[in-house]
Amino acid sequence: MTQNVVLETINLTKRYAGTRGHPGRLALNRLSLTVQRGEIFGYLGPNGAGKTTTIRLMLDLIRPTEGSVRIFGLDAHRDAVSIKRMVGNLPSEVRLWDHLTGLQVLRYLCRLRPGCDFRYALELAERLNLNLNVSVRNYSTGNKRKLGIIQALMHKPQLLIFDEPTMGLDPLVSHTFNQLIREVRDEGRTVFLSSHVLSEVEQVCDRVAVLRDGTLQAVERISDLKNVLYRWVTLVTRAPLEPREFMALPGVNDAQRIDKGIRICVTGSLDPVIKLAARYPIDDLSVEQPTLEDFFMTFYGQTTHD
Ligand SMILES: Nc1ncnc2c1ncn2[C@@H]1O[C@H](COP(=O)(O)OP(=O)(O)OP(=O)(O)O)[C@@H](O)[C@H]1O
Ligand SMILES: [Mg+2]
Structure with a gap:
């Protein structure tokens, strides 16, 4: 593995447990992918393709049936603690403490994370146009997602993993999000993001992988695609x-x-x-x-x- 490989899945396979004699569902089938340092990598697929499953495997939230994930050359499961410090992530459903305000949530998480610069968190909130003096309970879906994006970015991790980051965001905010992740890339950091809308990721991604029914269909460089269209x-x-x-x-x-x-x-x-x-x-x-x-x-x- 070269030094520039940040994220690698090797024959990654997930079969969810079945019930009462049913064999279970093969949600991900022998996925092998590499993501290089400093790229924005789009992970595309229709509903149920296996995107969230892949991301949960990457974050060691669930265990693979077969295969493995390596992040910065470390094993996603065995070295989960070391990896956690270098990765920011946005889950597909943001669940944060309902009774706290946005500001309290960010302040709390910032204290837990080495390298977190609270001024950067505030700057992100301003750029994403999020009022932090509202309790999370009263945030709209889009505003919860914004808070999720801020907490993923605020400690400037080397790798960012986003599950459908722009879902539910209005076009202006999506545009700001794209700018933010371009800045991340320009600092040599790496972004992996899932989406089911290709037109959204084509504006910002360097490469895209397409997944259907748990199987990788294609990995293409966006600039190459544009030449053969x-x-x-x-x-x-x-x-x-x-x-x-x-x-x-x-x-x-x-x-x-x-x-x-x-x-x-x-x-x-x-x-x-x-x-x-x-x-x-x-x-x-x-x-x-x-x-x-x-x-x-x-x-x-x-x-x-x-
Ligand atoms: N905990 C689970 N138990 C059983 N089956 C599951 C579980 N989670 C997901 N699945 C199944 O695995 C397949 C892949 O689901 P997954 O959530 O990874 O898809 P996705 O690409 O993220 O879809 P979406 O675009 O709707 O978010 C689906 O058929 C889903 O029903
Ligand atoms: Mg999903």
Whole structure:
């Protein structure tokens, strides 16, 4: 293992116990992943894919059926105490002391954590627009999540593990969250976050892994994906364009006649399509890039059954 590997799962498998003769559910199936120092790693999957299970295994809250997790080269279970100091985490459901105010919760947790700078905690609350003088009981779901984010970040841990951090946050706050974790990355620290919304993580993640039914489907670098993405070119024209003519061009994967023109799917350069289109009277032209969601559906969607 190189020094730059911060988080590693090796054949990580979790089967939850069954009841009355039922074999139980295989929630995670031989997951092997590595996360490098200084990256923001997105962990994507639909509901029930096994994201929370993976994170709970990483945090040693549950024990694997098979396989193991290594964090900073240490074993997640055997060395749990040493690891705890270096990791900040946000669970999928934030449970904090209801009767305390946000300020009291942060002050208490800050005292427990070596390296915690309370001024940074206050700065985070201000940036996330969270009023700390309210008891946790009276916080909305989004505000509880904000408090959870602050407590994960405030002692500046080397690794942050977030389970669906932006779920329930409004777009402005999500944007601030993205900025905060970019700052974490720029300091050479590492972020692992789960989400079920690809469009959310594509803005901030360096790499993404896609999980379905407990099985890893793909691990991709976002910048690589953007280079191989196809685009849809729509030409609005009264001329009777022939799909077959476009299909013969390099990079064209598909061409369909539509109501007032033609729609062409292109990978790579648009030049051949534009040159051919220029021979005809074109009223309008639009180019759409698929979201990464569409991309993953195209390449991995058929292999699954959700
Ligand atoms: N404690 C448990 N006992 C039995 N089965 C469980 C338990 N926790 C989770 N599961 C099952 O394991 C599978 C994976 O669940 P998990 O919570 O890890 O998914 P997830 O990807 O986090 O989903 P979501 O997006 O809804 O949060 C699901 O089928 C779930 O029903
Ligand atoms: Mg979950």
